[in-house]
Amino acid sequence: MNKIITLTSDFGYRDGFVAQMKGVVLGINPNVRLIDTTHDIEPFSMLSAALVLNGFYRYFPEGSIHLVVVDPGVGSDRRCIVVSSQGHYFVGPDNGVFSFIYADDNFAEVREIQDHGLITEKPHPTFHARDIFAPVAAHLSKGTDFAKIGCLISNPERINFPRVVEIERGIEGKVIHIDRFGNLSVNIQSIMLERPIKEICLGSLTIQKLSRTFSDVSDHESVALINSFGLLEIAMNRASAADRLGVGIGARVRVIWQE
Numbered sequence: 113m114n115k116i117i118t119l120t121s122d123f124g125y126r127d128g129f130v131a132q133m134k135g136v137v138l139g140i141n142p143n144v145r146l147i148d149t150t151h152d153i154e155p156f157s158m159l160s161a162a163l164v165l166n167g168f169y170r171y172f173p174e175g176s177i178h179l180v181v182v183d184p185g186v187g188s189d190r191r192c193i194v195v196s197s198q199g200h201y202f203v204g205p206d207n208g209v210f211s212f213i214y215a216d217d218n219f220a221e222v223r224e225i226q227d228h229g230l231i232t233e234k235p236h237p238t239f240h241a242r243d244i245f246a247p248v249a250a251h252l253s254k255g256t257d258f259a260k261i262g263c264l265i266s267n268p269e270r271i272n273f274p275r276v277v278e279i280e281r282g283i284e285g286k287v288i289h290i291d292r293f294g295n296l297s298v299n300i301q302s303i304m305l306e307r308p309i310k311e312i313c314l315g316s317l318t319i320q321k322l323s324r325t326f327s328d329v330s331d332h333e334s335v336a337l338i339n340s341f342g343l344l345e346i347a348m349n350r351a352s353a354a355d356r357l358g359v360g361i362g363a364r365v366r367v368i369w370q371e
Contacts (some may be wrong), residue, residue: 115253116145116172120165121181121241122153129239133179133246136232140250152292156184157361158208159271163289163297165202166212167341174199179241179249180209187237192225192244193268194252194261201258203249205240208271226262274299274362281310282368285344287361294352298365300344308370312336314346317357326350 117137123129130151137144149168154160161182169178183205191206197213197220204210206224214220225231225244230251235243248261274286276299283304289297296314305322312319319336326349329335334353339345346365347353354360 114143114145115141116147116176117249117253118147118149118169118172118176118178119151120149120153120161120178121151122155122157122161123151123181123241125151129241132239132242133181136242136246137250137253140247141254144250144253153182154290156182158182158184159273160289161209162211162271163341165209166216169200169202169213170198172200177201177203177249177252179245180204181241181245182209183207183240186240190269191265192240192248193265194223194225194248194258195268196221196223196258201249201252203245203252205245206265206269208269210268211271211273214268214270221258222265222268223258224262224265227260230256230261276300276304279366281371282366284364284366287314287346287359287363287365288343289341290354290361293347294354294356295339295345295347296353296357296359296363296365297339297341298344298346300365300367302338302342302344305338305344305367310368310370312344312346313366313368314363315357315359317346319346332356 193206195202195210197217202210230248232243276283276285285298285300287296288299323335323337329349331349332351335347
């Protein structure tokens, strides 16, 4: 079976950056299967990339290689890395995009890319996706030994994930991701919501309960539920909660317990 490389970035499609990465990969291994997950990550948002990656990678077969490039520090002294975890490889910048992988696997191995034979000669300082990450992913798909990529590192960068805090009679979290439907993912995990809930508050909006699906409420009505990331989500049935409520990343969400 041909190896799989997934590609995730904030590049979009207008400028051909994704095509250049694919060309490099296929030039090294024309038999690899390339799968675009999304190239519509919010520009420069490592947190969104980390969340999206954590949502999909486990559904791919073991041996898959996940190339993730959201890299505002490209060309700086930030490291280029490959992570080995749970039978998967992750290739990208050391800026926190793999934070959830580390959280799920305390024994993940992280290596800095140091073998210059695996990368493009004279990589361009603003396009490591094409000249470093893409060729390394391609060589991995051809069987390059992970141990030969470079030295192990023990201090990979991690995102400063917003903390859920206790408040009077409840907890408070923040919106950390907005999907294309305008649904608001909050950093409150489902396991934190096992107590009976009195209300969920976002600005002037108050929702009295958790629902199971969007269609549990009428069109354009607000709803709170657990999304497929396992997080609390504030949404509107057939409408954009982000647009209708006028909120964005960082908005505070309070959950109040029943007394």
